[in-house]
Amino acid sequence: MENKQFTLEDQSLLEELLLHRRDVRGNNFLSDPISDEIIDKLLQAASMAPSVGFSQPWEFVLIRDAEIKQQVADNFAAENKKAANAFSDDKQQRYQQLKLEGILEAPLNIAVFYKPSVKPVLGQNSMLEAGEYSVVCAIQNIWLMARAMNIGLGWVSILNPEEIKQILNAPTENKLVAYLCLGYVKTFYDRPELEKKRWEKRKTIRSVVYSEGYP
Numbered sequence: 137m138e139n140k141q142f143t144l145e146d147q148s149l150l151e152e153l154l155l156h157r158r159d160v161r162g163n164n165f166l167s168d169p170i171s172d173e174i175i176d177k178l179l180q181a182a183s184m185a186p187s188v189g190f191s192q193p194w195e196f197v198l199i200r201d202a203e204i205k206q207q208v209a210d211n212f213a214a215e216n217k218k219a220a221n222a223f224s225d226d227k228q229q230r231y232q233q234l235k236l237e238g239i240l241e242a243p244l245n246i247a248v249f250y251k252p253s254v255k256p257v258l259g260q261n262s263m264l265e266a267g268e269y270s271v272v273c274a275i276q277n278i279w280l281m282a283r284a285m286n287i288g289l290g291w292v293s294i295l296n297p298e299e300i301k302q303i304l305n306a307p308t309e310n311k312l313v314a315y316l317c318l319g320y321v322k323t324f325y326d327r328p329e330l331e332k333k334r335w336e337k338r339k340t341i342r343s344v345v346y347s348e349g350y351p
């Protein structure tokens with residue numbers, strides 16, 4: 137249908153989805169499998185994302201195999217050890233208590249890749265990163281569609297991308313953009329877990345908006 141108009145009710149539904157979308161980690165995943173039909177819906181949502189020059193430069197690897205997940209989880213453990221060292225004493229201790237992934241607990245993992253185009257892409261000359269930004273748009277679509285189906289998603293970035301590529305036998309030119317963990321959840325928190333645990337606070341919008349340039 138062309139020129140579809142949305143109602144105020146539709147708007148508030150989107151607001152609710154945005155408000156209740158959460159990053160879900162291993163302490164909150166249930167083991168119930170996600171059906172192929174639902175996975176298909178999530179991937180359809182990804183494919184509706186905007187992309188530079190309509191290049192659709194995304195590729196997805198679905199992972200349910202326990203052994204592959206274990207290899208990824210081992211990689212997380214090694215990277216997370218290094219990440220903890222970036223913080224000093226007290227914060228390091230608090231960091232170590234955080235659960236920052238759900239690789240083994242989530243029944244479905246999805247590795248999301250950026251596949252650079254071999255041909256020139258309309259609009260991707262001056263800002264090459266626009267290709268990777270497009271992949272992030274697809275990830276956000278999956279995140280919101282998952283939430284609409286009451287499925288939790290956690291984004292894991294504490295991984296060595298080259299080692300994950302090797303584990304998944306990914307083509308050399310592909311770039312790992314995200315590693316996602318998906319599953320039904322025990323509880324969707326009402327606030328970011330990192331806020332509940334007093335690691336970070338939400339910024340006010342006023343503190344990040346400038347008018348007509350930076351002062």
Ligand SMILES: Cc1cc2nc3c(=O)[nH]c(=O)nc-3n(C[C@H](O)[C@H](O)[C@H](O)COP(=O)(O)O)c2cc1C
Nearest residue numbers: 157158159235236237291292293294327328329330
């Ligand atoms: C690019 C990106 C990478 C992230 N990587 C991780 C991660 O490695 N581990 C983790 O626990 N959360 C990760 N997150 C989730 C954020 O911590 C989370 O989005 C933030 O704390 C706000 O919480 P919310 O998503 O529940 O609103 C990542 C989120 C983004 C967008």
